[in-house]
Amino acid sequence: MDEDSGYDSDDALLELDGVTKYFGQDSGLLAGLEFEPDQFPPVNVNRETVKAVDDVSLEIQPGETLGLVGESGCGKSTLGRTILRLLEPTDGDIYFKGENLADLGGEELRRMRSDMQMIFQDPQSSLDPRMKVGQIIEEPMRAHDMLDDEGRRARAKELLEKVGLDPRHYNRHPHAFSGGQRQRINLARALSVDPDFVVCDEPVSALDVSIQAQVLNTMESLQEEFGLTYLFIAHDLSVIRHISDRVAVMYLGHIVELAEKEELFENPQHPYTRALLDSIPVPDPRENGVRGVLEGEVPSPVDPPSGCRFRTRCPRLIAPDAYDWSEEKWAQTRAFMRAVKRRSFEPMPAARIEAEFFDGDRPGGEAGSIVDEAIELVASDGSAGGNDDDETDRWVTATDLLLESFAEQSICAHERPAYDLESEHGNGDHFAACHLHR
Numbered sequence: 437m438d439e440d441s442g443y444d445s446d447d448a449l450l451e452l453d454g455v456t457k458y459f460g461q462d463s464g465l466l467a468g469l470e471f472e473p474d475q476f477p478p479v480n481v482n483r484e485t486v487k488a489v490d491d492v493s494l495e496i497q498p499g500e501t502l503g504l505v506g507e508s509g510c511g512k513s514t515l516g517r518t519i520l521r522l523l524e525p526t527d528g529d530i531y532f533k534g535e536n537l538a539d540l541g542g543e544e545l546r547r548m549r550s551d552m553q554m555i556f557q558d559p560q561s562s563l564d565p566r567m568k569v570g571q572i573i574e575e576p577m578r579a580h581d582m583l584d585d586e587g588r589r590a591r592a593k594e595l596l597e598k599v600g601l602d603p604r605h606y607n608r609h610p611h612a613f614s615g616g617q618r619q620r621i622n623l624a625r626a627l628s629v630d631p632d633f634v635v636c637d638e639p640v641s642a643l644d645v646s647i648q649a650q651v652l653n654t655m656e657s658l659q660e661e662f663g664l665t666y667l668f669i670a671h672d673l674s675v676i677r678h679i680s681d682r683v684a685v686m687y688l689g690h691i692v693e694l695a696e697k698e699e700l701f702e703n704p705q706h707p708y709t710r711a712l713l714d715s716i717p718v719p720d721p722r723e724n725g726v727r728g729v730l731e732g733e734v735p736s737p738v739d740p741p742s743g744c745r746f747r748t749r750c751p752r753l754i755a756p757d758a759y760d761w762s763e764e765k766w767a768q769t770r771a772f773m774r775a776v777k778r779r780s781f782e783p784m785p786a787a788r789i790e791a792e793f794f795d796g797d798r799p800g801g802e803a804g805s806i807v808d809e810a811i812e813l814v815a816s817d818g819s820a821g822g823n824d825d826d827e828t829d830r831w832v833t834a835t836d837l838l839l840e841s842f843a844e845q846s847i848c849a850h851e852r853p854a855y856d857l858e859s860e861h862g863n864g865d866h867f868a869a870c871h872l873h874r
């Protein structure tokens with residue numbers, strides 16, 4: 437029991453409830469203004485909103501490491517910073533030791549802030565080159581009025597030793613240290629105010645692989661010694677696998693899967709997680725380094741897809757109910773729809789398209805008529821054929837027809853998925869945001 441707050445350590449240390457962070461693009465005097473000569477007045481106000489983190493709910497238990505993984509730009513850092521209230525959440529609640537951070541003011545918030553620290557990817561830029569290592573480590577203690585000069589110096593030296601550095605280096609400047617050592621200085625600084633919770637934002641990504649494991653091992657022993665709880669942000673799955681107890685997978689501002697580490701790696705249930713795991717390079721000289729890659733671009737967080745945000749890239753998009761499909765015909769149609777959208781094949785006669793994508797056997801019924809129409813539009817001998825200028829229009833028309841008739845009719849486009857599954861490994865909860873589990 438924490439006497440100050442009444443927090444019971446059997447409860448979650450941190451609880452996020454619908455946490456959302458949008459960025460407005462309208463900062464600056466002329467930002468967001470577009471010149472439109474054909475209208476009066478000839479300017480448009482274009483306030484684009486970047487939906488960086490959207491409705492994230494999860495809990496972090498005391499003493500655990502929750503790994504947070506996802507491609508660049510999916511919102512990991514924004515979530516970390518919002519939790520620490522370095523960024524103001526647009527919506528949602530953040531409870532730390534049972535207290536809603538939004539309700540805290542002044543002194544209480546300051547106290548809570550020392551309990552929550554962050555370390556960043558680039559140890560070079562986050563250490564002031566003019567300061568000595570000792571001063572750097574003492575700075576947060578000074579800001580929080582912790583100890584006197586002598587006490588701070590003693591603690592800084594002790595922490596240098598704890599993070600695996602020589603306390604005699606107290607008077608050196610950061611440039612005298614290697615990348616791995618600088619990250620250790622950062623750790624000592626974060627730990628100086630005796631936090632309970634540390635957001636680690638890609639702390640080893642800038643380090644050589646050989647150094648990464650050493651720093652991760654130090655972080656693990658410090659966690660044990662100081663009873664720390666980590667939110668560990670990384671895009672590298674091998675790092676996540678090394679350090680995490682549970683793993684949350686993020687895509688375009690949403691958490692799409694969350695499970696205990698072994699369950700997530702051995703029994704991934706979201707197609708996005710599977711694609712990420714498949715893209716881990718395999719050390720096999722016969723392979724070209726990458727087994728499977730995620731196809732297509734990540735959509736813009738300004739206008740993310742409805743329903744499941746991964747659906748526009750998902751290899752397992754669910755068939756719309758409106759048509760009578762066999763598994764095989766839907767898989768073929770889905771592949772054809774993707775290929776037309778990406779314009780990934782050269783113009784060819786309709787019969788060859790049918791042979792290549794549908795094994796010479798197009799789907800029947802209403803779906804078949806739509807597929808026929810799309811093939812006619814893009815085939816080199818199609819009835820809609822014309823000059824080259826028309827060609828782009830015809831591919832766009834075919835793409836729109838296929839997407840509107842099929843992709844946009846899928847449950848994946850209409851409902852945001854959220855399912856709790858049975859774990860096959862361990863007995864923790866397994867959350868998967870994928871309608872394949874409906």
Ligand SMILES: Nc1ncnc2c1ncn2[C@@H]1O[C@H](COP(=O)(O)OP(=O)(O)OP(=O)(O)O)[C@@H](O)[C@H]1O
Pocket residue numbers: 459460486487488506507508509510511512513514515671737
């Ligand atoms: N201050 C800001 N103003 C506007 N947009 C922002 C701001 N900070 C981040 N974004 C946008 O929010 C989205 C999420 O960014 P974020 O840095 O959180 O992702 P990330 O997963 O941490 O990526 P990375 O690993 O590359 O840092 C991106 O589209 C990014 O461009």
